[in-house]
Amino acid sequence: MPAESGPLLVEGPVEIVLPDGTVRSSERPVVALCVCRRSKHYPFCDTSHRRRSAPPTERAQRDGRHEGEDVPDSGR
Secondary structure, eight states, X not given: OOOSSSOEEEESSEEEEOTTSOEEEEOOSEEEEOSSSOOTTTTBOOSHHHXXXXXXXXXXXXXXXXXXXXXXXXXX
């Protein structure tokens, strides 16, 4: 099971068939597969999950809100 915001680590070498039929492969002994879909090298992780904020829908779900719902005022 992958971490909530990190990659899925699998033992390599791997060959991955994408939905469009494209085949991507890696000969590395351990391969990090992107689960956040922010990677510029998808399906392989490029650590984009560390640098980029979550998409609005994902952020709202993580915060327990519905998309478009206002964030409560903190009173500051």
